[in-house]
Amino acid sequence: MSTSTVSVNDAVVAAPAQTCDADLAEHPSIFDLVPGYGPGASEGDVMPDPVVRPGQLPAAYQRMSDDELHARIRAAKETLGSRLVILGHFYQRDEVVQYADFVGDSFQLANAALTRPEAETIVFCGVHFMAETADILARPEQRVILPNLAAGCSMADMADEDSVETAWEQLMAAYADEHLTDADGREIASVVPVTYMNSSAALKAFCGRHGGIVCTSSNAATVLEWAFERGQRVLFFPDQHLGRNTAKAMGIPLEQMPMVNARKPGLGLSSEELAQARVLLWPGFCSVHKRFTVAQIDKARADHPGCKVIVHPESPMPVVDAADAAGSTDAIKKFVAASSPGDVIAIGTEINMVNRLAAQYPDRTIFCLDPVICPCSTMYRIHPGYLAWTLDGLVEGEVRNEIVVDDATAADAKVALERMLAALPKDA
Numbered sequence: 001m002s003t004s005t006v007s008v009n010d011a012v013v014a015a016p017a018q019t020c021d022a023d024l025a026e027h028p029s030i031f032d033l034v035p036g037y038g039p040g041a042s043e044g045d046v047m048p049d050p051v052v053r054p055g056q057l058p059a060a061y062q063r064m065s066d067d068e069l070h071a072r073i074r075a076a077k078e079t080l081g082s083r084l085v086i087l088g089h090f091y092q093r094d095e096v097v098q099y100a101d102f103v104g105d106s107f108q109l110a111n112a113a114l115t116r117p118e119a120e121t122i123v124f125c126g127v128h129f130m131a132e133t134a135d136i137l138a139r140p141e142q143r144v145i146l147p148n149l150a151a152g153c154s155m156a157d158m159a160d161e162d163s164v165e166t167a168w169e170q171l172m173a174a175y176a177d178e179h180l181t182d183a184d185g186r187e188i189a190s191v192v193p194v195t196y197m198n199s200s201a202a203l204k205a206f207c208g209r210h211g212g213i214v215c216t217s218s219n220a221a222t223v224l225e226w227a228f229e230r231g232q233r234v235l236f237f238p239d240q241h242l243g244r245n246t247a248k249a250m251g252i253p254l255e256q257m258p259m260v261n262a263r264k265p266g267l268g269l270s271s272e273e274l275a276q277a278r279v280l281l282w283p284g285f286c287s288v289h290k291r292f293t294v295a296q297i298d299k300a301r302a303d304h305p306g307c308k309v310i311v312h313p314e315s316p317m318p319v320v321d322a323a324d325a326a327g328s329t330d331a332i333k334k335f336v337a338a339s340s341p342g343d344v345i346a347i348g349t350e351i352n353m354v355n356r357l358a359a360q361y362p363d364r365t366i367f368c369l370d371p372v373i374c375p376c377s378t379m380y381r382i383h384p385g386y387l388a389w390t391l392d393g394l395v396e397g398e399v400r401n402e403i404v405v406d407d408a409t410a411a412d413a414k415v416a417l418e419r420m421l422a423a424l425p426k427d428a
Helices: 028-033 059-063 066-083 106-114 128-137 161-174 201-209 220-228 240-249 271-276 294-303 317-322 329-337 351-360 384-395 407-422
Strands: 084-089 102-104 121-125 143-145 187-196 213-215 231-237 279-281 308-311 344-348 365-368
Touching: 059 384, 066 084, 066 384, 084 106, 084 128, 102 106, 106 128, 106 407, 121 128, 121 384, 128 143, 128 201, 128 407, 161 187, 161 201, 161 231, 161 271, 187 201, 187 220, 187 240, 201 213, 201 407, 213 220, 213 407, 220 231, 220 240, 231 240, 240 279, 240 317, 294 308, 294 317, 294 344, 308 317, 308 329, 329 344, 329 351, 344 351, 351 365
Parallel strands: 084 102, 084 121, 121 143, 187 213, 187 231, 231 279, 308 344, 344 365
Antiparallel strands: none
């Protein structure tokens, strides 16, 4: 196996028996039958309405042994050769990510897809918004496949196009009398929309139409600087925690970061709050990262004096403030790589990535802050059965689970995504 972003250790680290959902121990084929986002989903997940349940994995693939599924995946990869590229997110399960040609965070994978123009098909082992992004950035003749269409994102569902449009209209009305210029006399916007990568193609298109941009956790600081060069304020959605943590690190006080509520008149804000706002936050969150607490950090330090703590910036602000460092999945990987043998590192991010790092660095003690194991439940929906089924389809000339963004949406979204790709992370 060869990967371009990270070398994946084939060893499987056994997870503690305690999980946030007993269904995690069941066969993966049952996931399509579970209401909601599947095993591991937090009670805080916001359900889409109506709940959409894609088709179940064909019974023949449910009955196959693990050995047969893996043999089919290997055979299909060999047959398809350079016509296929498989992308795997850091949070993907080991038995799937081992087949990825590129492994990384959302920023890295968005770039990685562009490096294989000869590939006819991009198979994205991630979640729906990632596959949408790949389709938008791919060449017209390339196809993008999401092995399991049920692999969505609860955070992405927390900001829908209608609600964002409603909030935008209210903001434009609130700031209608402003006429702002920069030091050179050039007009600047009252508000610049910034959407996190964890959002639908429609919201990325919204940002493209309104002079905005997409960000990832890797380049959020660069993106906010870009936005403030062009506007007085930022509307940041859907993740409140990434927006708050990034803006706070840039020196913006909390009183200038109010949370909007699109369901309330005036977005639930007073005229004074609207006037002094610099970053308008959307009330979204990641169910996995919301679980991390300061108490967990305190316990890690009590149990392991001198341990280092790093968390993802989707974690709540008090957790980020209490940690030794915070950063994207790639930054977490680099943090561990820069550590020394014997170091003890507590990590606040998704368990599959933590376990993979622990296997990759056996001379260090690496563990997840949250003692209750909660994987990204939507990433967890992609397993070898779905990967084998979609790859077999390609060998047979059938494209299964293709993700297609309509041309109009893709055109606007691509504007915002290309701005994102140009906004390099600080440590790049």
